[in-house]
Amino acid sequence: MRESLKRLASDDGMERRVGSKRRVRVELLDGEHITIDVDRKARGSDLLDQVCERLNVLEKDFFGLLYLLRGDPRVWVDLNRRLSKTFRNEPWDVRFAVKFYPPEPSELKDDTARFQISLAVRRDLAEGHLSCSAITHALLASYVLQAELGDYEPAHSLTTELARLKVVPVSALTDTLEENIERLYKKHKGQSPAEAELNYLENAKKLSLFGAELHGARDSSDIDIALAVCAHGVSVYRDGLLMNRFPWTKMLKISYNKRCYTLKLRANEFDEYETHLSFKLPSTRACKKLWRCSVEHHMFFRREAPVKVERVLGFPRLGSRRLSCRRTLRQMRAEPELPREITA
CATH class of the missing domain: 2.30.29.30 (Pleckstrin-homology domain (PH domain)/Phosphotyrosine-binding domain (PTB))
Structure with a gap:
């Protein structure tokens, strides 16, 4: 009876339990969500591998999975532990995130991993978790525009694009900042998306709380x-x-x-x-x-x-x-x- 009530309380409760599979909803760094089916006995590392495979990320060890536990939204999923022991109730919701920020972004071998790390920094700046000066904001935003839109064109509405890409907090966007972004954006002509993302991270790594x-x-x-x-x-x-x-x-x-x-x-x-x-x-x-x-x-x-x-025999844990x-x-x-x- 109790199990029936649990299933009735969720519209997709029947979909989450398919044989020995469990459905996990994953929030990506760009705000999108994907669903992944994992085995009931899968470990955290199995889920991380599937997420990275879906995103085509090769350097997987920089990343991890976050979940909500007792009001704390930043608890890392234990990669060595079975997911069924980590999550007591369904649905299983996690967030894909960068756990170890590379101190030298130029040493990254994987362009997709570099892109995901730049998304994480962009998100931290937009949400106010990472702070910087106005001119640094302008420089970083100009590299994002170059990576996302290519070379500057007058037809682009910077105000619209900055709001869509969420590279600057809405409260911080002023006419002066937008003018500086446009001026710097014009100087990046000819840079490929990969080059612009690398330049973005090379400047972001200088921030005092980068990756902290x-x-x-x-x-x-x-x-x-x-x-x-x-x-x-x-x-x-x-x-x-x-x-x-x-x-x-x-x-x-x-x-x-x-x-x-x-x-x-x-x-x-x-x-x-x-x-x-x-x-x-x-x-x-x-x-x-x-x-x-x-x-x-x-x-x-x-x-x-x-x-x-390891635990030392004869000593308390x-x-x-x-x-x-x-x-x-x-x-x-x-x-x-x-x-x-x-x-x-």
């Missing part, structure tokens, strides 16, 4: 701060201003205990002992999420290969043992050049 995942916390003085985890390490921001930066090379250990997140830094030439920095997170769940994000970023950008975290990182950046760069399609 932000986590709200409090410092030792109980002041609100934001911890930003990215390819280079962990940074501390207060009121949008950079206060400190801790590169991966300086870290000896990353740990957490309940709501306390701790970084152990190696001693420099002026210090006799290592430094321990602790930050307080809103909850144990938030602290574990930050710790996991830090370890996965360190593993992807610094390690030769993924390291499996502290921290998570599930890390979603299939290959590191070094492993990806060691692969031969990806085959490229030749079009007539």
Whole structure:
């Protein structure tokens, strides 16, 4: 009886359960949605592979899948875990997203992966998650227009195209900004879409929060701060201003205990002992999420290969043992050049 009521509550409930298959709705970086049928025993990596195959993305390890959990919209799907254990109720809704932003976009071998990463940056700028100066906004928007529309033509209505492509927040679009965009757009004549997208990312990577995942916390003085985890390490921001930066090379250990997140830094030439920095997170769940994000970023950008975290016999289990990182950046760069399609 209970199962019948669940099916009646959903118009497509019969469509989602087809034998041993489960239907997943995936939101793409351009805002479109696709549906993918996966096996009931499929893991997160199987779903990510299917999404990347549908989009023709070859460098899949830069990407991941986000889902909503207990009000938090930015929880990463565990690639090593069965989807049926991650999602308790149907429908299964996920968002395709960039998990590891490449510090050097020019080293990307896959044009489709570069396009998807540029879509992610465009979305962050349009939604206000990533900020920049007005002139940088104009430069980035001009590269988007070149990639999407080709060479400048007077017949193009820039106001209409900027609104359609969502490259600038509506509140930030002024007559002066539009004039600067048009002036810069004219200078890109002759650039192919791939060249324009690369130039877009080469300028976007200079932004302070490019590719950073932000986590709200409090410092030792109980002041609100934001911890930003990215390819280079962990940074501390207060009121949008950079206060400190801790590169991966300086870290000896990353740990957490309940709501306390701790970084152990190696001693420099002026210090006799290592430094321990602790930050307080809103909850144990938030602290574990930050710790996991830090370890996965360190593993992807610094390690030769993924390291499996094993439990030591005789000691209590502290921290998570599930890390979603299939290959590191070094492993990806060691692969031969990806085959490229030749079009007539």
